Amino acid sequence: MKDRGYYKNFGGAFLPEILVATFDELVETFQTAKNDPGFWEEYLDIMSTYSCRPTPITFAQNLTRHFGGARIYIKREDLNHTGAHKANNVIGQGLLVKRMGKTRVIAETGAGQHGVATATMAARFGFKCTIYMGEVDVQRQRPNVFWMERLGAEVITVKEGTRILKDAINESFRDWVTHMDTTHYVLGTACGPHPFPEMVSYFQSIIGQEARKQILEQAGGLPGRVYACVGGGSNALGIFKAFLDDPVDLVGVEAGGEGLETGRHASRLSSKDSSIGVAQGYKTYFLQDNDGQMRETHSVAAGLDYVGVSPILAQYAETGRIRFEAATDREVVDALSLTIQKEGLIPALESAHAFAQAFKEAPAMTPEDIVLINQSGRGDKDIFTIADAFADPKWQAFIKEKAEGYHA
Numbered sequence: 285m286k287d288r289g290y291y292k293n294f295g296g297a298f299l300p301e302i303l304v305a306t307f308d309e310l311v312e313t314f315q316t317a318k319n320d321p322g323f324w325e326e327y328l329d330i331m332s333t334y335s336c337r338p339t340p341i342t343f344a345q346n347l348t349r350h351f352g353g354a355r356i357y358i359k360r361e362d363l364n365h366t367g368a369h370k371a372n373n374v375i376g377q378g379l380l381v382k383r384m385g386k387t388r389v390i391a392e393t394g395a396g397q398h399g400v401a402t403a404t405m406a407a408r409f410g411f412k413c414t415i416y417m418g419e420v421d422v423q424r425q426r427p428n429v430f431w432m433e434r435l436g437a438e439v440i441t442v443k444e445g446t447r448i449l450k451d452a453i454n455e456s457f458r459d460w461v462t463h464m465d466t467t468h469y470v471l472g473t474a475c476g477p478h479p480f481p482e483m484v485s486y487f488q489s490i491i492g493q494e495a496r497k498q499i500l501e502q503a504g505g506l507p508g509r510v511y512a513c514v515g516g517g518s519n520a521l522g523i524f525k526a527f528l529d530d531p532v533d534l535v536g537v538e539a540g541g542e543g544l545e546t547g548r549h550a551s552r553l554s555s556k557d558s559s560i561g562v563a564q565g566y567k568t569y570f571l572q573d574n575d576g577q578m579r580e581t582h583s584v585a586a587g588l589d590y591v592g593v594s595p596i597l598a599q600y601a602e603t604g605r606i607r608f609e610a611a612t613d614r615e616v617v618d619a620l621s622l623t624i625q626k627e628g629l630i631p632a633l634e635s636a637h638a639f640a641q642a643f644k645e646a647p648a649m650t651p652e653d654i655v656l657i658n659q660s661g662r663g664d665k666d667i668f669t670i671a672d673a674f675a676d677p678k679w680q681a682f683i684k685e686k687a688e689g690y691h692a
């Protein structure tokens with residue numbers, strides 16, 4: 285197991301002995317499925333009838349005119365069922381769960397999006413479902429908890445540690461160790477022990493496969509630059525993979541939070557604040573202090589607020605094949621505002637990081653240049669977070685009135 289799943293110096297599978305057989309089974313099932321042409325057909329079939337694939341690319345004519353530089357195209361992962369690229373991953377893993385003959389899935393969730401996606405998949409496939417969520421996140425993300433429970437999932441509030449995402453991940457592993465025979469852990473991004481980084485980016489690669497063909501047809505050439513936001517790294521790898529062998533500048537955009545100089549951010553690959561370590565079963569760059577204690581991260585976008593990053597991206601950061609940048613909360617909210625007003629599109633706060641970086645660079649390019657932005661998800665489902673980010677007074681009054689209404 286030790287030599288498997290390495291990307292240069294990153295990745296691996298650092299597992300407790302008791303989980304080794306379960307991971308061997310997962311690796312074997314995944315490899316067999318990958319080599320079975322019928323499997324990808326089955327995947328495409330369900331993605332096209334259940335989750336709007338292929339998602340289109342949209343020419344952003346008003347933004348293009350506004351900046352007067354490169355022609356801007358947007359890959360529309362927001363049109364997936366449950367509103368983001370996360371559907372690509374959970375449906376793929378669901379098909380593997382069926383192949384393994386397991387009947388129950390568990391997942392960790394921070395913002396709740398991956399929990400909702402997993403609970404949706406479980407309802408569709410008829411699996412039992414348990415979602416682990418830190419107590420702080422349960423309080424912050426009530427609407428997502430509401431939907432997970434309606435979808436039939438049991439939501440377990442994690443009260444250990446700092447009561448956020450990383451604590452929910454630890455609890456998920458604890459559950460898995462005691463229920464391996466029946467249960468699969470649906471990890472939410474291209475992180476964690478092998479085979480998760482490879483497996484999750486394999487399912488997400490559908491984004492780039494479609495996008496490369498679409499941009500050639502619609503724009504008449506390859507893009508000069510492709511932008512994607514980076515939380516764990518799954519939507520970024522999903523779109524980048526198809527362009528790795530092309531002369532295309534790939535740009536991963538991390539959460540700059542309140543600014544890299546403040547230390548309040550989640551930039552693992554674009555700041556000097558991270559170092560290489562092993563945690564949660566894999567080796568990568570983590571935001572940690574000198575004793576290996578994980579630092580607190582910050583971002584306006586909950587989905588980018590994570591201490592680690594995909595080992596596959598860490599490798600491309602070192603080789604220089606992918607460039608990493610950071611966008612601050614302020615830049616992101618401005619980019620979101622502009623995109624809503626100019627195009628009538630509502631990107632998720634996560635996705636708006638990719639937009640923000642593209643907007644910084646597009647004006648210096650020419651109309652011969654094409655840029656492609658991955659809109660990983662839609663923002664209208666994030667109304668509570670976005671309304672807070674905009675500090676909209678009418679919204680605040682509405683929330684207050686609603687709350688008072690319940691006391692009557």
Ligand SMILES: *Cc1c(COP(=O)(O)O)cnc(C)c1O
Pocket residue numbers: 368369370397472473474513514515516517518519520587588632634635660661662
């Ligand atoms: C979860 C999420 C992300 C971050 O996850 P990655 O694995 O980095 O893609 C980005 N955008 C949206 C809309 C999300 O829901």
